[in-house]
Amino acid sequence: MTGFLDVLRGAVTDVSTAPADLATAAIDRSGARPDGLPLAVVRAVDVADVQATLRLAGEHGVPVVPRGAGTGLAGGALAGRGAVVLDVSGLDRIVEIDPDDELAVVEAGVVTAELDRAAQKSGLRYAPDPASAELSTIGGNIATNAGGMRCVKYGVTREAVLGLDVVLADGRLLHTGRRTVKGVAGLDLTALFVGSEGTLGVVVGATLRLRPRPERTLTAAAAYDSVEAAAQACSELIRQRREPSLLELLDGATLAVIDRAQGSDFAARGQALVIAQADGPAADGEIAAIADVLGREATWSERGVDPESSERLLFARRMALPSIERFGRALIEDICVPRSRLAAAFRGVERIARQYDVAIYAFAHAGDGNLHPIVAYDGPELPDAVRRAGDDLFALALDLGGTVTGEHGIGLLKRDWLARETGPDVTAVYGSIKAALDPHGILNPGKGF
Ligand SMILES: Cc1cc2nc3c(=O)[nH]c(=O)nc-3n(C[C@H](O)[C@H](O)[C@H](O)COP(=O)(O)OP(=O)(O)OC[C@H]3O[C@@H](n4cnc5c(N)ncnc54)[C@H](O)[C@@H]3O)c2cc1C
Numbered sequence: 001m002t003g004f005l006d007v008l009r010g011a012v013t014d015v016s017t018a019p020a021d022l023a024t025a026a027i028d029r030s031g032a033r034p035d036g037l038p039l040a041v042v043r044a045v046d047v048a049d050v051q052a053t054l055r056l057a058g059e060h061g062v063p064v065v066p067r068g069a070g071t072g073l074a075g076g077a078l079a080g081r082g083a084v085v086l087d088v089s090g091l092d093r094i095v096e097i098d099p100d101d102e103l104a105v106v107e108a109g110v111v112t113a114e115l116d117r118a119a120q121k122s123g124l125r126y127a128p129d130p131a132s133a134e135l136s137t138i139g140g141n142i143a144t145n146a147g148g149m150r151c152v153k154y155g156v157t158r159e160a161v162l163g164l165d166v167v168l169a170d171g172r173l174l175h176t177g178r179r180t181v182k183g184v185a186g187l188d189l190t191a192l193f194v195g196s197e198g199t200l201g202v203v204v205g206a207t208l209r210l211r212p213r214p215e216r217t218l219t220a221a222a223a224y225d226s227v228e229a230a231a232q233a234c235s236e237l238i239r240q241r242r243e244p245s246l247l248e249l250l251d252g253a254t255l256a257v258i259d260r261a262q263g264s265d266f267a268a269r270g271q272a273l274v275i276a277q278a279d280g281p282a283a284d285g286e287i288a289a290i291a292d293v294l295g296r297e298a299t300w301s302e303r304g305v306d307p308e309s310s311e312r313l314l315f316a317r318r319m320a321l322p323s324i325e326r327f328g329r330a331l332i333e334d335i336c337v338p339r340s341r342l343a344a345a346f347r348g349v350e351r352i353a354r355q356y357d358v359a360i361y362a363f364a365h366a367g368d369g370n371l372h373p374i375v376a377y378d379g380p381e382l383p384d385a386v387r388r389a390g391d392d393l394f395a396l397a398l399d400l401g402g403t404v405t406g407e408h409g410i411g412l413l414k415r416d417w418l419a420r421e422t423g424p425d426v427t428a429v430y431g432s433i434k435a436a437l438d439p440h441g442i443l444n445p446g447k448g449f
Helices: 002-011 019-025 047-060 112-120 138-144 189-193 227-239 252-262 283-295 307-326 339-356 384-399 415-422 424-437
Strands: 040-043 064-067 084-087 094-098 103-107 161-167 173-177 202-209 217-224 246-251 272-279 300-304 329-332 360-365 370-377
Touching: 002 040, 002 047, 019 040, 019 084, 047 064, 047 084, 047 161, 047 202, 064 202, 094 112, 103 112, 112 138, 138 202, 161 189, 173 189, 217 227, 217 283, 217 307, 227 246, 227 272, 227 283, 227 339, 246 252, 246 307, 246 339, 252 272, 252 307, 252 360, 272 283, 272 307, 283 300, 300 307, 307 329, 307 360, 307 370, 339 360, 339 370, 339 384, 370 384, 384 415, 415 424
Parallel strands: 040 084, 064 084
Antiparallel strands: 094 103, 103 202, 161 173, 161 202, 217 272, 217 300, 246 272, 246 360, 329 370, 360 370
């Protein structure tokens, strides 16, 4: 591989083989570890660096792992022995904010929250809001089709992407999509690349839809004597055709660990907590209707009347994962079920925790039916009981007519489960698409579909 590294060094701006750089670039936040150190890290400073890396890697048959901020939770950015990490976080320019057409043109390495802050100056916002927004890149969000708390009203990343600049496996630069809000010309290649986890091309730029920033966001919260009652209240909101802009649910174990870590007293209010928001011009009427439905079976309820009191209510949700991680390691799962099956899903999570005698903290983007059961463990290795509990969580999602990932992606860790979810015909079509776009299989092999 010395020959390859020599030509790579001659063709791109920044190639590192320093062991510390390799070790950092080899992992993401999934907790999984690759089978060795990668060959090199390319820190791209422009599109030409990305094109040259892919062209040379194709010629030498070297696998390439695209990388944004490395916050992925599914092992998609793990880079093992012999791979080149292609870090595009240095492509970090916000090229344009167009307030009239409510769109942004950005490079792939722009940090999600930076884009939102730039949009704010024009009274706009970038709606997708993964909890990692202060760290994650737009390119990584697009590659994983990331979600967040606002998805219940504004949809996942795919809904915000109008067009893409993608470098293909052979080094060609492809432009997909458009700047218009509507547009149906040709096959939807933009959608094909969104969620493809670096397996079909490297996203270097994007044209993104921005939304008006709501002047008012109002909050309601309610506690219940069981997680099932809380889940039923959330399903009832959907049945009542309410339109929250956020609808989150935390179970009793999660409330207890937040109290332990933060000194709060959420668990004193009930065995589960639901937090809802409504935004926009109709927010007053909407939050009143939501609070009415949530209050029917509640043991406690409260309304956030201003940004400070709303933020106090949301504090529990924001602190959930950091509180759990304070007391040990966490296998962060991400399953999604039809919203009418939310209560059954929480019942299933409790059954799995009992069966394997493991601690599972569960909270959910309840408005999307998207649960994050967090299986806690100690020590460096994933205990067998935790692994088996994780598998049963995926089986639970499929049994309830759901999916094995609502927003974190397939990565390395869920490939077998994806095949079980989709079946052989879909797997074969995936293979044909991969072969057409990446005939030598150099792009993030072994990941995604
Ligand atoms: C504390 C925490 C909270 C989180 N909360 C959420 C959440 O609320 N919602 C959610 O959806 N996720 C969440 N995540 C997961 C993670 O932040 C997202 O998956 C995010 O989209 C990854 O972005 P990244 O830039 O870190 O990508 P990376 O981790 O670097 O890469 C992720 C995948 O995308 C590929 N990739 C990255 N950049 C590109 C590119 N430019 N072109 C092609 N492929 C690329 C990689 O190869 C890999 O397969 C969270 C993670 C953490 C640690």
